[in-house]
Amino acid sequence: MSAISVKNIIKTYGKKKQKVTALNDISFDVNEGEIFGIIGPDGAGKTSLFRILTTLLLADSGSATVDGLDVIKDLKEIRKKVGYMPGRFSLYQDLTVEENLQFFATIFNTSINENYELIKDIYVQIEPFKNRRAGKLSGGMKQKLALSCALIHRPSVLFLDEPTTGVDAVSRKEFWEMLKGLKAQGITILVSTPYMDEARLCDKVLLLQKGKVLSINTPDGVIKDFENPLMAVKAKGMLPLLEKIKAMDIVKDAYPFGEYHHVVMKKEENVEQLKSNLTKADLKEFEIKRVEADIEDCFIQLMKEE
Amino acid sequence: MRTLRFLLQKEFRQIFRDPSIIRLIFIMPIIQLMILPWAADYEIKNIKLSVVDKDHSDYSRQLISKITSTGYFQLAVYTNSYPEALQQVEKGNADLVMEIPASFEKELVKEDQATLFLAMNAIDGVKANLGSAYLRSIIQDFNREVRLEWIQFPRFSPETQIEITSSNWFNPLMNYKYFMVPGILVILLTMIGVNLTAINIVREKEIGTIEQINVTPVKKFHFILGKLIPFWLIGLLVLTIGLTIAWLAYGIIPVGSFVTIYIFAAIFLLAVLGLGLLVSTYAENQQQAMLVSFFIMMIFILLGGLYTSIDGMPEWAKWITRFNPVAYFIEVMRMVVLKGSGLADIKKHLLIMFGFAVVLNSWAILNYRKRS
Numbered sequence: 037m038s039a040i041s042v043k044n045i046i047k048t049y050g051k052k053k054q055k056v057t058a059l060n061d062i063s064f065d066v067n068e069g070e071i072f073g074i075i076g077p078d079g080a081g082k083t084s085l086f087r088i089l090t091t092l093l094l095a096d097s098g099s100a101t102v103d104g105l106d107v108i109k110d111l112k113e114i115r116k117k118v119g120y121m122p123g124r125f126s127l128y129q130d131l132t133v134e135e136n137l138q139f140f141a142t143i144f145n146t147s148i149n150e151n152y153e154l155i156k157d158i159y160v161q162i163e164p165f166k167n168r169r170a171g172k173l174s175g176g177m178k179q180k181l182a183l184s185c186a187l188i189h190r191p192s193v194l195f196l197d198e199p200t201t202g203v204d205a206v207s208r209k210e211f212w213e214m215l216k217g218l219k220a221q222g223i224t225i226l227v228s229t230p231y232m233d234e235a236r237l238c239d240k241v242l243l244l245q246k247g248k249v250l251s252i253n254t255p256d257g258v259i260k261d262f263e264n265p266l267m268a269v270k271a272k273g274m275l276p277l278l279e280k281i282k283a284m285d286i287v288k289d290a291y292p293f294g295e296y297h298h299v300v301m302k303k304e305e306n307v308e309q310l311k312s313n314l315t316k317a318d319l320k321e322f323e324i325k326r327v328e329a330d331i332e333d334c335f336i337q338l339m340k341e342e
Numbered sequence: 343m344r345t346l347r348f349l350l351q352k353e354f355r356q357i358f359r360d361p362s363i364i365r366l367i368f369i370m371p372i373i374q375l376m377i378l379p380w381a382a383d384y385e386i387k388n389i390k391l392s393v394v395d396k397d398h399s400d401y402s403r404q405l406i407s408k409i410t411s412t413g414y415f416q417l418a419v420y421t422n423s424y425p426e427a428l429q430q431v432e433k434g435n436a437d438l439v440m441e442i443p444a445s446f447e448k449e450l451v452k453e454d455q456a457t458l459f460l461a462m463n464a465i466d467g468v469k470a471n472l473g474s475a476y477l478r479s480i481i482q483d484f485n486r487e488v489r490l491e492w493i494q495f496p497r498f499s500p501e502t503q504i505e506i507t508s509s510n511w512f513n514p515l516m517n518y519k520y521f522m523v524p525g526i527l528v529i530l531l532t533m534i535g536v537n538l539t540a541i542n543i544v545r546e547k548e549i550g551t552i553e554q555i556n557v558t559p560v561k562k563f564h565f566i567l568g569k570l571i572p573f574w575l576i577g578l579l580v581l582t583i584g585l586t587i588a589w590l591a592y593g594i595i596p597v598g599s600f601v602t603i604y605i606f607a608a609i610f611l612l613a614v615l616g617l618g619l620l621v622s623t624y625a626e627n628q629q630q631a632m633l634v635s636f637f638i639m640m641i642f643i644l645l646g647g648l649y650t651s652i653d654g655m656p657e658w659a660k661w662i663t664r665f666n667p668v669a670y671f672i673e674v675m676r677m678v679v680l681k682g683s684g685l686a687d688i689k690k691h692l693l694i695m696f697g698f699a700v701v702l703n704s705w706a707i708l709n710y711r712k713r714s
Contacts, residue, residue, distance in 0.1 A: 112559065116559045118557065122554065124550045126553055126554045127554065128352065128551055130355075130360065135352070138348075139352050142344065142345060143348065143558045143559070143560045144558060145559070
């Protein structure tokens with residue numbers, strides 16, 4: 037049985053004239069105990085999807101189940117079983133760390149002690165500040181507290197909506213370590229993120245763009261689907277270089293990527309052509325190398341194919 | 343029950359940690375009750391009188407001292423030229439001009455009648471009307487004294503005389519504060535009830551905490567009760583503070599029983615808290631909630647009979663006041679404080695208020711959706 041099953045979900049906002057389709061016929065399945073990543077830029081429809089699955093929003097059509105329960109019919113059961121951490125910090129800022137945790141434990145009809153094992157690793161990090169008001173915590177601490185509150189009732193499915201947005205690199209890394217720990221405890225995790233580098237850390241990813249599914253695969257699978265040869269090019273004067281490369285008809289696509297330009301070739305034999313073309317151009321500090329595609333390259337390609 | 347207890351605990355913690363709410367609860371009633379009753383005072387005292395005395399006779403002096411000894415009038419200007427007196431009115435130094443003609447005493451003695459001239463500044467209409475009425479009755483009184491001095495009245499008056507005297511019931515001295523303070527207290531309670539609840543829930547919407555609550559198994563009913571009870575208690579606390587101030591500052595002790603006031607206030611608070619909840623279920627942010635509750639408050643106050651008597655309103659406006667919980671409470675407060683009405687006398691009001699409470703709260707609960 038899959039932990040989450042979504043079938044043909046459609047959600048639109050607004051009236052006739054300015055109708056915006058947030059989710060356009062989305063279907064996917066998440067297996068139990070998986071970390072499933074929803075990757076997409078802002079406005080892709082990630083939050084709408086989360087709100088539908090956490091029973092906060094009604095879809096226009098389609099059906100979805102969470103832990104085998106229907107999101108429309110069995111909403112009361114679902115609310116007991118899922119943990120939800122919204123993208124925005126939404127705990128009581130004027131209550132202390134401990135009071136927040138206790139409050140959420142109580143409304144889920146449990147106590148901190150009962151499920152302390154589950155949150156221990158996360159909570160010990162904020163325990164020294166347990167008498168501080170939540171509003172006075174740093175960003176990373178707030179996020180740990182929010183995660184603790186979402187876990188306090190031992191949910192079977194955990195929904196994390198952009199948990200790492202606005203969090204520093206070290207905390208992000210820590211956070212993903214925590215998710216791995218939770219996965220080991222058998223909790224299914226649905227996590228959304230706009231950061232492509234985090235996609236690699238998921239068991240499976242769904243690439244979402246403008247409410248449409250571009251691809252559902254394992255991170256490796258997504259990369260494997262990227263068939264064209266990929267080159268990284270660097271030289272002095274990056275902007276003219278990019279224009280020059282884009283003008284070549286052996287090039288399928290080229291875009292800035294960190295300190296390099298990534299160049300997607302149409303065919304394997306184009307690689308040598310590009311090399312010789314650019315060497316001829318007599319560029320300063322010129323550098324070219326073959327690279328492996330990563331999720332971001334795949335995403336850019338999928339987006340452009342749409 | 344355990345959930346509700348924790349919801350209440352959380353709510354109280356939040357309230358007591360917000361210093362601005364505490365200030366609002368304690369300082370607002372004190373300021374309103376200390377200032378407003380003095381400003382909204384229709385009783386006229388210290389009317390500034392300007393006298394143009396062209397007679398300088400015994401009688402004119404007697405008349406003037408009689409007028410000023412009442413306490414209502416202050417002799418502001420004493421002159422013998424009318425234009426000068428009028429100038430003082432224009433400058434705002436006098437409200438009324440009384441001109442005593444040169445032959446006042448002579449005519450009074452010889453011709454049995456004399457004329458006086460009164461002119462009032464009608465810019466302040468209430469003052470002008472009441473002032474001239476007071477003055478006229480003083481002059482009449484003076485007239486009688488003069489007649490007594492000159493004419494030996496027969497034991498029985500040869501002609502029938504009907505004199506109308508009146509006495510005020512319930513507020514014999516017509517102390518306007520007795521009338522205003524209970525009304526202002528009602529407005530205060532309404533403001534706290536509607537605004538605090540409306541803004542409190544909308545703030546949870548704004549911060550996003552309501553979203554977090556909505557994904558939990560908390561029942562709508564519990565959540566709303568958790569919001570209602572704290573503000574209900576705060577409302578009763580404010581009422582107590584208000585009644586204490588009314589007693590300490592104005593010496594107002596209800597003729598009726600405090601129990602009657604508290605019973606009605608308890609139900610009234612339920613109704614206005616329900617209204618606050620209702621506003622909060624529709625409003626998306628604090629601005630909307632504020633504007634809507636401000637609008638409702640304006641109507642409640644202006645059509646509540648605080649300043650203007652409802653009985654004096656046109657029929658259609660009377661109909662609107664029937665849907666105004668504040669109007670009922672102001673009436674009940676005045677009934678209990680001034681007349682000493684008991685529960686039996688306000689039975690109808692109680693029932694109607696109970697109806698308001700049920701309708702507004704059920705509407706709010708129905709309209710509060712955990713999912714959109």
